[in-house]
Amino acid sequence: MSDLTRRDQPPMDEPVTHHGPPGGGAGRVLLAAAIVVLLVAVAGGTTWWMYTRDPAPTSNATPARTPTSPSCTGVKLRVVAAPEIAPVVSTAAKTLDDNPGDPCGPVEVVAEEPGLTVTTAAKPDVWIPSSTAWLGIANANGASFTAQGKPLAHSPIMLAAPTAVTDSISQGGRTSWAQLTGAVATGKVAAVTMPDAQASTTGMLSVYAVNAAMARTTPDSGIAQLRALTLRSRVKDAGADPSKLLAKVAEQWNTNGVVYDVGVFPVTEQQLKVYQQGKHTVQLKGAYPADGMVEADYPFAVAKNNQSEALTKKLRAAITRAALTQAGFRAAAIPNALPLPAEPGALLTPATMWSQYKSLATQVLLLIDASGSMNQKIKGPDGKQVSRAALLRESGRFAAELFAEDTTVGMWYFGQRTPTSPAHQEVVPFGPITEQIDGDKTRRDALVKAMEDYRATENTGTPLYQSVLDGVSTMREQVAPGTVTLVVVLTDGKDGESTFKMTQDQFMSKLAGEQDPSRPVPILAVGYGPDADMKALNDMSNATGGKAFAATNPADLSSAIAKAFLAAHAPR
Incomplete structure (x- = not known):
C-alpha cells in the first residue's frame, strides 16, 4: 500500500498564525426544502x-x-x-x-x-x-x-480575514459559523464573501457546514434554516472565485491596511498557507469553525x-x-x-438555495394574524405543548434578523376585537429597517420587540380579506423602480367573524380591481395550521404573482416562513 493511502499519518505542521482544528461532533443535517438541481453552473x-x-x-x-x-x-x-x-x-x-x-x-x-x-x-x-x-x-x-x-x-476549510477582523470573531485560532452569523447580523463584521456554492468546492461545503452548524443550535429545523438564511442575507458576494478572492485581498487595501471589499471568507487551509508564504501587504489569518468542520x-x-x-x-x-x-x-x-452525504442532492439542495438567492432592495408589509385561534395549544418541535402564538414569537424573532440593510418594512396585526374596531392596527410604522425610531433603537429592533410582545386576543374576528386589500392598496403607493414590493400574510384561519366579512368571490373581485401591472404588489402567504384557508391564500397569491406556503403542522411554521423569505429573494 502506498504511503498516500495510510490513515495513521500525523497531521502536517500548522500555519504559524493559527492553531489546528478543534474537535466537535458531526451534528444534524438541515433538511432544506427546495428542488434538487444536479446541473451545476460553473466558471472556468x-x-x-x-x-x-x-x-x-x-x-x-x-x-x-x-x-x-x-x-x-x-x-x-x-x-x-x-x-x-x-x-x-x-x-x-x-x-x-x-x-x-x-x-x-x-x-x-x-x-x-x-x-x-x-x-x-x-x-x-x-x-x-x-x-x-x-x-x-x-x-x-x-x-x-x-x-x-x-x-x-x-485540506480543511477555514474562515479567513485580515488579522484584526479574524481576532474579533475567534480565539486560539477557533471560531464558529454561529459566531460569524451573529457578528455580521449585529454589524460587528462589515462584510462576508463566499465562493459560488454551485461551482466551488469551498462554497458548496461551506454552505453545507453553515446549515449543519445552525441545525445544532435548535431542535426546530425551520429556526435553523432561518439562522442560516440570516448569514446568507448579509453576504456581500456569493459568487466569488476562491483564487480571485485571494488575489483581490492582495491588491486591495486602504491606507490603514484594512481590506474594504472582501471581509471574512472561507478558504482551504492549503490556499491560505500559500497566500501567507507570499509577500503581501495585507496579512490574512485563519480560524477553524468548530461547529461545522468540513474539508476538501x-x-x-x-x-x-x-x-x-x-x-x-x-x-x-x-x-x-x-x-x-x-x-x-x-x-x-x-x-x-462532518461526514458528507452520499446523495448528491443533500449537498446541492442547500447550494442551489444559496446561489439562487438574490439580494434585492425590498419593501415589505407584514400582516400578522392576531385572532384568538392563535392561542390554541399544539405540540412544538421539541414535543412540548405550546401555543401557536408562542411559536410565532420564536420564529418571528429570527425572521426579523433576515431583512438586509436596504429593506423598508412595516408590520400590522389584523383582528377585530369589537364590532367597531378597525380590521388591523399598525404595530411597526413603515420605513427603512436601519432607521432609528425610538431613541437609539432601529426599526429592526422594533420588529424584534413587536414579535416578542405579540399576543393573540381571545374572541377576536379574522378580517383577513379586508386587511389584505388594505395592505395591497397601501403598498402599491410605495412601489418604486429598482425595488421589490411585497405583502407577506401569516394566518392560521380564514376570513370571518368580523364586520368586514366577505365572500371569496367578492374579495377576489376587489383584489382584481386593485391590480396595476405597472405597480405590482405580490402577496406571499403562509397558512399556519390545519384550519388555514389554503385555497384562499393560493388564489390571492396567484392573482398577484406571489406564492402561498402551507405549514399544515404548526410546528413547521419556521420552515414556511423561510420558504416565503426565499421566494421573496428568488430570481425574477
Whole structure:
C-alpha cells in the first residue's frame, strides 16, 4: 500500500498564525426544502499561483499543462485535477516522461475546477477533484468514476480575514459559523464573501457546514434554516472565485491596511498557507469553525473506460506524500470533520438555495394574524405543548434578523376585537429597517420587540380579506423602480367573524380591481395550521404573482416562513 493511502499519518505542521482544528461532533443535517438541481453552473478554473506575488518556496512553481495540441499523438493518459493540486500532479507526470523536455509526454494534466469537469461532455481518464462529493455528482449526471484507495490529500476549510477582523470573531485560532452569523447580523463584521456554492468546492461545503452548524443550535429545523438564511442575507458576494478572492485581498487595501471589499471568507487551509508564504501587504489569518468542520479531499478517481491501467498506477505512485505536504496539503483526514452525504442532492439542495438567492432592495408589509385561534395549544418541535402564538414569537424573532440593510418594512396585526374596531392596527410604522425610531433603537429592533410582545386576543374576528386589500392598496403607493414590493400574510384561519366579512368571490373581485401591472404588489402567504384557508391564500397569491406556503403542522411554521423569505429573494 502506498504511503498516500495510510490513515495513521500525523497531521502536517500548522500555519504559524493559527492553531489546528478543534474537535466537535458531526451534528444534524438541515433538511432544506427546495428542488434538487444536479446541473451545476460553473466558471472556468483558475490556477492557484495567480494570487502570489512571488512563487511560494514550497510550490515548485510548476503549472499544470494546457491541453495537448493536436500534433501530440503520444498521450496515453488524460488527467484533470483541481487547480490547487494540479501543479503537484503535473510534476509527478513529468517523471514518467522518457524525454522530460518534450511537451508531448504520455500523461496530459489539465487544471480545471470540478464543477466544469462535471458539465463537460468529454471526461478524463483520471480525475482528481477537490472533493469526493464531486464523484457522486458527476456519476449522477452519467459519468462513471471510481475512487482508487484513499484520497491523495486533505485540506480543511477555514474562515479567513485580515488579522484584526479574524481576532474579533475567534480565539486560539477557533471560531464558529454561529459566531460569524451573529457578528455580521449585529454589524460587528462589515462584510462576508463566499465562493459560488454551485461551482466551488469551498462554497458548496461551506454552505453545507453553515446549515449543519445552525441545525445544532435548535431542535426546530425551520429556526435553523432561518439562522442560516440570516448569514446568507448579509453576504456581500456569493459568487466569488476562491483564487480571485485571494488575489483581490492582495491588491486591495486602504491606507490603514484594512481590506474594504472582501471581509471574512472561507478558504482551504492549503490556499491560505500559500497566500501567507507570499509577500503581501495585507496579512490574512485563519480560524477553524468548530461547529461545522468540513474539508476538501482529493480522490484519485479513474474512469470506467480508462485503457492505461499500468500508467495510471505509476502516476498515483509518483504523486508523493512529501510533494503534497510541501505544497500545503495534509496527507491525512482531520478528526471530527462532518461526514458528507452520499446523495448528491443533500449537498446541492442547500447550494442551489444559496446561489439562487438574490439580494434585492425590498419593501415589505407584514400582516400578522392576531385572532384568538392563535392561542390554541399544539405540540412544538421539541414535543412540548405550546401555543401557536408562542411559536410565532420564536420564529418571528429570527425572521426579523433576515431583512438586509436596504429593506423598508412595516408590520400590522389584523383582528377585530369589537364590532367597531378597525380590521388591523399598525404595530411597526413603515420605513427603512436601519432607521432609528425610538431613541437609539432601529426599526429592526422594533420588529424584534413587536414579535416578542405579540399576543393573540381571545374572541377576536379574522378580517383577513379586508386587511389584505388594505395592505395591497397601501403598498402599491410605495412601489418604486429598482425595488421589490411585497405583502407577506401569516394566518392560521380564514376570513370571518368580523364586520368586514366577505365572500371569496367578492374579495377576489376587489383584489382584481386593485391590480396595476405597472405597480405590482405580490402577496406571499403562509397558512399556519390545519384550519388555514389554503385555497384562499393560493388564489390571492396567484392573482398577484406571489406564492402561498402551507405549514399544515404548526410546528413547521419556521420552515414556511423561510420558504416565503426565499421566494421573496428568488430570481425574477
